[in-house]
Amino acid sequence: MKLPGRILLGLFCLLVAVWLIAPTIVVVPMSFNDKKSLAFPPSGFSWQWYQNFFTNPEWSASLVSSLKVAVVTAVFATIIGTLAAFGLDRMKSRVSGVLRALLITPMVVPGVVLAVGIYAVYLDTQLVGTMTGFVMAHTMLAVPFVIIAVSASLEVFDKRLETAAASLGATQLTAFRTVTLPLIAPGILSGLLFAFVTSFDEIIVALFITSPYLKTLPVQIFSSITRDADPTVAAVGTLLFIATSLVIGAGLLIGSRQGKR
Amino acid sequence: MAASATGSRDTGPAAAADDRWRWFRGQAFWLVAPALLLLVVCLGLPLAIVTLRSFSEPQWGWQNYVWFFGTPVNLTVLQRTFAISAWVTLVCLIAGYPYAYVMTVVGPKMRLVLILCVLVPFWVSGVVRTLAWVILLQDSGVINSVIRSVGLGPVKLIRTQTGVVIGMAQVLLPFMILPLYSVMKAIDLRLLQAARSLGASPARAFAQVYLPLSLPGVYAGAIIVFILALGFYITPALLGGPRSTMLSTLIQNQVLSLLNWGRGGAMGVVLLIATFVLLALAAPLSRQPHKTGSRR
Numbered sequence: 001m002k003l004p005g006r007i008l009l010g011l012f013c014l015l016v017a018v019w020l021i022a023p024t025i026v027v028v029p030m031s032f033n034d035k036k037s038l039a040f041p042p043s044g045f046s047w048q049w050y051q052n053f054f055t056n057p058e059w060s061a062s063l064v065s066s067l068k069v070a071v072v073t074a075v076f077a078t079i080i081g082t083l084a085a086f087g088l089d090r091m092k093s094r095v096s097g098v099l100r101a102l103l104i105t106p107m108v109v110p111g112v113v114l115a116v117g118i119y120a121v122y123l124d125t126q127l128v129g130t131m132t133g134f135v136m137a138h139t140m141l142a143v144p145f146v147i148i149a150v151s152a153s154l155e156v157f158d159k160r161l162e163t164a165a166a167s168l169g170a171t172q173l174t175a176f177r178t179v180t181l182p183l184i185a186p187g188i189l190s191g192l193l194f195a196f197v198t199s200f201d202e203i204i205v206a207l208f209i210t211s212p213y214l215k216t217l218p219v220q221i222f223s224s225i226t227r228d229a230d231p232t233v234a235a236v237g238t239l240l241f242i243a244t245s246l247v248i249g250a251g252l253l254i255g256s257r258q259g260k261r
Numbered sequence: 262m263a264a265s266a267t268g269s270r271d272t273g274p275a276a277a278a279d280d281r282w283r284w285f286r287g288q289a290f291w292l293v294a295p296a297l298l299l300l301v302v303c304l305g306l307p308l309a310i311v312t313l314r315s316f317s318e319p320q321w322g323w324q325n326y327v328w329f330f331g332t333p334v335n336l337t338v339l340q341r342t343f344a345i346s347a348w349v350t351l352v353c354l355i356a357g358y359p360y361a362y363v364m365t366v367v368g369p370k371m372r373l374v375l376i377l378c379v380l381v382p383f384w385v386s387g388v389v390r391t392l393a394w395v396i397l398l399q400d401s402g403v404i405n406s407v408i409r410s411v412g413l414g415p416v417k418l419i420r421t422q423t424g425v426v427i428g429m430a431q432v433l434l435p436f437m438i439l440p441l442y443s444v445m446k447a448i449d450l451r452l453l454q455a456a457r458s459l460g461a462s463p464a465r466a467f468a469q470v471y472l473p474l475s476l477p478g479v480y481a482g483a484i485i486v487f488i489l490a491l492g493f494y495i496t497p498a499l500l501g502g503p504r505s506t507m508l509s510t511l512i513q514n515q516v517l518s519l520l521n522w523g524r525g526g527a528m529g530v531v532l533l534i535a536t537f538v539l540l541a542l543a544a545p546l547s548r549q550p551h552k553t554g555s556r557r
Binding site: 106 | 288289290291292293294295296297299300302303304306307308309310311314356357359360362363375378379380381382383384385386387388389390391392393394395396397399401402403431434435485488489491492494495499509512513516517522525526529530532533536540
């Protein structure tokens with residue numbers, strides 16, 4: 001490609017990149033606002049919204065609920081999803097194709113329709129505002145991500161390695177434990193992370209099945225945004241951003257160290 | 262369930278060929294069973310109840326559907342939902358295609374930066390991101406100050422369809438870029454060189470070689486963006502106004518505010534059917550990458 005074309009393409013990509021990350025950037029300065037307003041740029045500096053987040057029981061309780069729900073969801077979804085990915089991998093391709101399509105439908109069902117249905121079921125079974133209710137709904141939403149992540153690593157996994165292990169005298173279980181599992185571990189781990197994030201960030205179903213006693217963080221954020229202009233939301237956003245960056249940074253670091261070995 | 266059970270039995274002969282896997286294949290269905298059970302309880306049952314109530318409340322019949330398709334406001338919102346989704350898909354495609362291409366040709370460091378830019382939006386909670394768009398798009402917001410500094414009048418962005426499209430497209434752009442990238446990175450760029458060496462102009466080499474090879478990614482990205490856009494709720498609710506209401510907001514309003522499960526259910530069924538019809542129509546197109554992939 002000629003140089004002007006390259007420059008144009010580069011500039012275009014820069015613009016798209018800015019568009020992608022602008023909303024992330026803008027939240028950070030807002031969180032240090034000195035006034036209770038969402039005008040940008042903020043007029044002064046203060047830590048009060050962070051203080052508010054950690055001291056206001058409404059906010060800290062919702063953070064704790066979200067963490068609880070997301071951790072339990074991630075564990076269940078990873079187990080169920082990994083089993084399913086293995087099952088699909090061992091099946092005849094036509095059957096597994098149909099089942100796979102079926103199992104990832106939660107990703108495409110419109111959120112509000114699903115939420116209305118789940119709300120109806122939960123009203124009849126007294127699951128509204130319960131931990132069980134949240135975990136069940138979120139696990140169902142998170143399983144597809146685990147299946148996709150684990151299937152992706154099973155697809156590139158060379159099954160002859162298991163055969164090789166078996167030919168060297170390993171039992172099926174040993175071969176699985178010492179050969180298969182370590183090789184697909186990155187897939188399982190990324191499935192776990194996806195499941196956690198799916199639950200932690202889920203809002204539509206949560207808005208329907210929430211109660212004053214069990215409110216997840218996104219619900220709290222949503223009600224805060226619709227109620228008034230409270231920069232605490234920006235502080236939460238910044239904290240989430242930092243936390244995720246640390247986790248992903250650690251992941252990359254471990255990944256690159258393993259790559260070097 | 263019955264069909265899948267026979268399906269797993271069908272694998273019998275194939276398993277006999279590969280003796281080592283017989284045990285595993287026999288168990289294959291049971292490995293998938295917990296996921297299926299969860300799906301039936303948490304997805305099948307709720308959707309069945311929504312469908313049932315759309316026919317049974319307040320009394321049995323088609324009344325809720327007659328009401329839905331007989332009320333002009335509903336039809337306007339339905340049409341708008343499709344229009345906004347189409348705009349969002351188009352914007353994502355225009356922004357995502359060149360971006361995904363550049364991801365395939367730059368060096369590994371630059372590629373990491375570009376991938377990070379795609380993933381960063383996922384790092385910040387979806388609701389917070391929408392708040393950021395409220396801040397950016399508001400009348401006294403950053404975008405309007407930039408527009409004003411070039412000497413143009415303020416543009417109304419918040420509570421307009423344009424604002425909703427900008428915000429939704431940013432949320433959905435990664436879903437366009439990632440499939441595009443995964444298809445594009447498999448395209449052998451030497452094919453382009455070959456086309457050039459045979460006398461094709463760059464434009465022609467692109468149109469006749471690169472574009473057709475990248476189409477599976479385009480289809481896959483466009484379908485997922487369009488379908489996700491159809492069901493969007495949070496972004497239109499916070500960024501939009503009464504004139505940019507989408508179907509999801511109407512459904513929520515019927516069920517939670519008016520407690521009208523019948524009408525809300527009918528709207529939900531309409532949205533659900535639209536989604537699945539689109540998926541069914543698009544399935545042959547999006548399956549293409551799989552076919553090319555299985556040639557190896």
